[in-house]
Amino acid sequence: MLTIKDLQASVEEKTIIKGLNLTINPGEVHAIMGPNGAGKSTLGYVLSGREGYEVESGSIQFENQDLLEMEVDERARAGIFLAFQYPVEIPGVSNMEFMKESVNAARKERGEEPLSAAEFLKTAKAACKQVNLPLDFLKRGVNEGFSGGEKKRNEIMQMILLQPKLCILDESDSGLDIDALKVVADGVNSQRDGERSFLVVTHYQRLLDYIQPDYVHILADGKIVKSGGPELAKEVEVSGYAWLEGHEEASA
Numbered sequence: 140m141l142t143i144k145d146l147q148a149s150v151e152e153k154t155i156i157k158g159l160n161l162t163i164n165p166g167e168v169h170a171i172m173g174p175n176g177a178g179k180s181t182l183g184y185v186l187s188g189r190e191g192y193e194v195e196s197g198s199i200q201f202e203n204q205d206l207l208e209m210e211v212d213e214r215a216r217a218g219i220f221l222a223f224q225y226p227v228e229i230p231g232v233s234n235m236e237f238m239k240e241s242v243n244a245a246r247k248e249r250g251e252e253p254l255s256a257a258e259f260l261k262t263a264k265a266a267c268k269q270v271n272l273p274l275d276f277l278k279r280g281v282n283e284g285f286s287g288g289e290k291k292r293n294e295i296m297q298m299i300l301l302q303p304k305l306c307i308l309d310e311s312d313s314g315l316d317i318d319a320l321k322v323v324a325d326g327v328n329s330q331r332d333g334e335r336s337f338l339v340v341t342h343y344q345r346l347l348d349y350i351q352p353d354y355v356h357i358l359a360d361g362k363i364v365k366s367g368g369p370e371l372a373k374e375v376e377v378s379g380y381a382w383l384e385g386h387e388e389a390s391a
């Protein structure tokens with residue numbers, strides 16, 4: 140589904156991603172962990188096509204398309220959900236209106252009929268319930284005045300409604316409480332169906348107590364220096380990242 144080869148990327152002329160390789164197959168859940176400043180969020184931003192993130196070399200394929208040739212909105216329509224694309228506030232546009240447009244654009248791309256207002260409302264109410272947001276959040280301006288936890292719930296609601304093929308989440312927010320973490324985890328778990336894939340960037344081992352990833356990768360200094368199963372996250376919880384010192388080149 141997603142194949143990243145020898146990716147090198149920079150921000151402000153500083154190379155942050157330094158030769159990263161990653162393959163995600165349909166249905167797989169991959170977690171990326173790593174010390175602060177390793178480049179985890181940068182990887183997410185590069186995948187999202189955010190301005191200012193320059194790809195210097197390497198390639199990213201999404202379902203046989205060249206991701207790097209795709210505009211930001213094309214990536215979304217092709218079925219990539221990038222959580223951090225959505226937390227933007229759009230005052231004056233209701234959450235419901237915004238999501239209905241987005242969902243119907245995604246359906247069109249899949250060759251499905253658009254949902255009517257009534258059908259969408261029904262689906263949206265169910266998703267709202269699932270993430271424990273009061274229904275009036277549908278009527279409010281997109282993310283307008285939402286708290287951190289509410290934005291997070293809203294983001295997961297968006298993911299549930301959009302039914303993407305690949306979900307990329309960056310759980311970097313240190314302000315997330317345990318309830319919000321559980322919303323993220325439950326959201327991911329409820330959407331795992333053997334087809335949909337996930338890339339979960341996390342600064343917390345704790346999140347992986349709730350999401351059982353198929354693969355865990357440690358990103359350090361712009362490269363994946365170690366990959367393994369869920370046990371790797373446990374190792375990190377016990378030993379931290381001190382073992383990385385001097386081992387980066389050897390295991391890269």
Ligand code: ADP
Pocket residue numbers: 150151153155173174175176177178179180181182311
């Ligand atoms: P992580 O998410 O793994 O903690 P980041 O991807 O946020 O790491 O950051 C990786 C490195 O890139 C850090 O050294 C950070 O200071 C640098 N960096 C990120 N964004 C910018 C930017 N806009 N300008 C300059 N340096 C940046």
Ligand code: MG
Pocket residue numbers: 175176180
């Ligand atoms: Mg950081």
Ligand code: MG
Pocket residue numbers: 179180181311
């Ligand atoms: Mg980060």
